[in-house]
Amino acid sequence: MLSLRVPTPTSFRRLHAGRSRLSRDCLFSYSPSFVNRGVRLRVRSTKSEVVFTPTEEEEEVTLPEELQPELMPKHVAIIMDGNGRWAKNQGLQPWDGHRAGVEALKEIVELSGRWGIQVLTVFAFSTDNWIRPRIEIDFLFSLFERSLKSEFQNLAQNNVRISIIGDSSKLPKSLLRLINEGEEGTKNNKRLQLIVAVGYSGKYDVLQACRGIAQRVKDGEIDVDEIDEGLIEQELETNCTEFPYPDLLIRTSGELRVSNFLLWQLAYTELFFAQELWPDFGRSGYIEALMSFQQRQRRFGGRKS
Amino acid sequence: MAELPGQIKRMSGGIKQLLEQIFGFSRRCLFRIISMGPIPNHLAFIMDGNRRYAKKCGLEEGSGHKAGFSALMLMLQYCYELGIQYVTIYAFSIDNFRRQPEEVQSLMDLMLEKIKSLLEKESIVHQYGIRVYFIGNLALLNDQVRAAAEKVMNATAKNSRVVLLICIAYNSTDEILQAVKKSCINKYTYNIEASGSYKHEDTDSEIEAKDIENQEKKIQLVDIEENMQMSVAPNPDILIRSSGETRLSNFLLWQTGNSQLCFPAALWPEIGLRHLVWAILNFQRSHSYLEKRKKQL
Numbered sequence: 001m002l003s004l005r006v007p008t009p010t011s012f013r014r015l016h017a018g019r020s021r022l023s024r025d026c027l028f029s030y031s032p033s034f035v036n037r038g039v040r041l042r043v044r045s046t047k048s049e050v051v052f053t054p055t056e057e058e059e060e061v062t063l064p065e066e067l068q069p070e071l072m073p074k075h076v077a078i079i080m081d082g083n084g085r086w087a088k089n090q091g092l093q094p095w096d097g098h099r100a101g102v103e104a105l106k107e108i109v110e111l112s113g114r115w116g117i118q119v120l121t122v123f124a125f126s127t128d129n130w131i132r133p134r135i136e137i138d139f140l141f142s143l144f145e146r147s148l149k150s151e152f153q154n155l156a157q158n159n160v161r162i163s164i165i166g167d168s169s170k171l172p173k174s175l176l177r178l179i180n181e182g183e184e185g186t187k188n189n190k191r192l193q194l195i196v197a198v199g200y201s202g203k204y205d206v207l208q209a210c211r212g213i214a215q216r217v218k219d220g221e222i223d224v225d226e227i228d229e230g231l232i233e234q235e236l237e238t239n240c241t242e243f244p245y246p247d248l249l250i251r252t253s254g255e256l257r258v259s260n261f262l263l264w265q266l267a268y269t270e271l272f273f274a275q276e277l278w279p280d281f282g283r284s285g286y287i288e289a290l291m292s293f294q295q296r297q298r299r300f301g302g303r304k305s
Numbered sequence: 306m307a308e309l310p311g312q313i314k315r316m317s318g319g320i321k322q323l324l325e326q327i328f329g330f331s332r333r334c335l336f337r338i339i340s341m342g343p344i345p346n347h348l349a350f351i352m353d354g355n356r357r358y359a360k361k362c363g364l365e366e367g368s369g370h371k372a373g374f375s376a377l378m379l380m381l382q383y384c385y386e387l388g389i390q391y392v393t394i395y396a397f398s399i400d401n402f403r404r405q406p407e408e409v410q411s412l413m414d415l416m417l418e419k420i421k422s423l424l425e426k427e428s429i430v431h432q433y434g435i436r437v438y439f440i441g442n443l444a445l446l447n448d449q450v451r452a453a454a455e456k457v458m459n460a461t462a463k464n465s466r467v468v469l470l471i472c473i474a475y476n477s478t479d480e481i482l483q484a485v486k487k488s489c490i491n492k493y494t495y496n497i498e499a500s501g502s503y504k505h506e507d508t509d510s511e512i513e514a515k516d517i518e519n520q521e522k523k524i525q526l527v528d529i530e531e532n533m534q535m536s537v538a539p540n541p542d543i544l545i546r547s548s549g550e551t552r553l554s555n556f557l558l559w560q561t562g563n564s565q566l567c568f569p570a571a572l573w574p575e576i577g578l579r580h581l582v583w584a585i586l587n588f589q590r591s592h593s594y595l596e597k598r599k600k601q602l
Contacts, residue, residue, distance in 0.1 A: 202562060203526060206481060211524050214489045224493070227486050229478050255591070258553075260562035267478055267555040271566070296550070300400060 063115050064287050071294040073247030075119040076112065077269070079261055080105065082253030082277030089277075095139045100279035102147050111286055113158055113192040119243050121195040123261045127167065127204060141175050144198070148178045152185065159191035165237035166200030193241050200237075202263025209235035238265055245269065248293045252278045252285070270296050332578065336387050339582065342589040345542035347391035348384055349564070351556055352377065354548030354572030361572070367411050372574035374419055378429060383581055385433045385467050391538045393470040395556045399442060399479055413450055416473065420453040424460055434466035440534045441475030442483075470538055477558035484532035488524050491532075535560055543588050545580070547573040565591060 063069055080101055087097030105122060112120045125140065148162075155162055164179045171179075212235040216222050222231070238244035246262065246269045254275045258266065272289045274281060352373055359369030377394065384392050396416065402409060423430045423437065430437060439454040446454070454473070530536060540560045544553075549570035553561070567584040569576065 203559065206485070206559075207524065207526055207529060210485045210488055210529060213485065214492050214524055217489050217493055224486060224490055227482070227489065229482055232478075232482060232485060256566040256568075256587070257564065258562060258566070263558050263562060264478060264481065266553060267476075267558060269552060271551040271553070273551070298552075 066287055066291050067115070068294055069116065072116050072290070073293055074117070075121070075241075075243040075246045075248075076117050077121040077123070077246035077249045077262055077266075078108070079123045079249070079251040079259060080278040081251055081255055083279060085253060086277040086279045094136055095143070097279065098140060098143055102143060104279050104281055106151070107282060108286060109160065109192070109194055110158070111283060113160060115290075117192065119193045119195065119241050119246075121165075121197060121238075121246060121262065123197050123200070123259075125166070125198045125200070126259060126261070127199060127201040128260070130170070141172055145175050145178055148182050152182060155182075155186055155194075156189070159189045161186045161189040161193045163193060163195045163240045164198055165195055165205070165240070166198045167204055168199060170199060195238070195241065197261070201260045202258075202266075203260060205237050205262075206232070206264055208237070232264065236264060238262070248272060248289065250274060250286075250289045252276055252281050268298070268300055270298065332383075333386070335582070339585060339589075340388065343592045344388050345585065345588055346389065347393070347539055347541045347543075348389050348584075349393040349395075349541040349544045349557055349561070350377075350380065351395045351544070351546035351554065352573040353546055353550055355574060357548065358572040358574045366408070367415065369574065370412065370415055374415070376574045376576050380576060380581065381429055381433075381469065383578055385435075387581075387585075389467075391468045391470065391541075393440075393472060393535075393538065393541060393557070395475070395554075396471050396473045397441075397475070398472075398555065399445065399474055399476040400555065402445070402474075413447060417450050417453055420450065420457055423457050430457075430461060430464070430469075434464045435461060436464040436466075436468045437461045438468065438470045438537055439473055440470050440480075441473045442479055443474060445474040468538060470535070472556070476555045477553075478555055480534055481529075481559055483534070484529050487532040488528045491528065492524050530559075533559065540564065543567060543584050545569065545584055547571055547576050547580075563595065 063072075083097035083101040084094045085097075086100060087094050090096070109120060124144070130137070154160075162182050164183065168176055168179070209232050213222070213227055213231060217224055217227075233239070233244060236244065245265050245267070248271075249258070249262075249266060249269045250272045251257070252274045254273065256273055258271075262269075270293050272292050274285050274289060276282075276285050355369035355373040356366070357369070358364075358372060359366060362368075364372075381392060397412065401412070422428055425431075429435065437457050439458060443451050443454060450473075454471075535557065540562075541557060541564045543565045544557065544561050545567040546552075546554075547569055549568060551566075551568045557564075565584070565588045567580075567587065569580045569583070571577070571580060
């Protein structure tokens, strides 16, 4: 039985031809996932015609038409590459590029929460980035601190949990304090988990997992023969989430490399390489990446029967 | 008149030979031009798309893999002609054991046949002086395939010009797991021995010795890396996966952190010189930037 929900029509705007998918019966199944902002939906039926527009609340949780809700990835990872080049193209300083990058990240975090993605991991700062000029590194960390402070309320309101992974030993103490406060304050939020990789490298992650396991062997907690892939998974820094393996990895700026990000966890991840630089990525780039993901056939080494 | 078919046959054979020589010459010229820029030292291939190729051409099931093998021989020839020293191929994943038993068996039979053919005098191994390694959890293979693989490894151990690494019954996570296990065993044994030898020192030097001990106790990156099976080769410069799928499928995860990734849409049996050249030109484009970064690190 199909159900009909008809909010009071307030404005009428044209619907692009061919976009609506309709049932044969007169009762129209209205699902928020098929409605986009500012779009009028015309229901052709054998018995009646219904025209309505969605309300503001329903617009908040709508998925773009191009995406299917049942094929959304649970965990998306992003290598946010291209801030420096973006700034250079615009004739700006590198730090302006990073500021623009933070704005782009805010948009993606908001969209991820709305579209039902459960974990979003972003590569903010790699171990290789330590070779950058000191002034740029200092700026990045102070930008990170400012963003954490200003966005804390937003994260709480949007039910976003923040976690940080990576080697925090070289980070400034003020940043570390903020990170701990942020993690503590948002640990019960359930809608979206935002994992920020700072001072992170995939090899370092496996190394620290190995050290953890070696310690447990030394303490007599486990036997060497009991070491298996599950144990390594438990010790990796991504053990802070229920879904440690990304379904989709997006890298912006057109570079075709993984750059030592989430090494173990990327075994079966679908990779998507976007041409845009990170500050330009935005909603349309994200939809393109997700659409590409939804069209892939994932076999995990087996065969599609 | 009876001689005519024979003459035509000889002529067409001659033309074919001439064409091959012309193509070979053009290819070597092209390689000389490309070699003016940096050439990768190590190329890795994920040979995906054999079955889809068979389906596309309306062939029977096993023929896709046979066509794939021919494509592989051609690519190896090009790589070694170009001066690439290491080539790694993903022949069979541990996950592939989950396929239908008939397919797994036919793949094992094909691999046994091809592994044995590597020892023949006319094989590519002798032509280019290839040292062959079989990388993976070989205990998972049946006795015949494992014995053939070990025989080839022993027979080619003295070759030093170029190297072919065949990943069979391989998973990157399995490789890392084995390396982690070995590192833990080595460190554990070291720690037991080390703690035993400090018992007879006096108080001050005992404390100092313990500090040194604590420093050395921690496993380092090199400990894991030296226990990796792929440590016999440097990291790949380029990873090429055919058939357009863009994922790593648990292949060389540890080693390809900074590798150039290439995902040509062609199915593996369709892979050709142009895909290799395209991959190398892309590699050359980003090479200078990466070298600069490596020096800084």
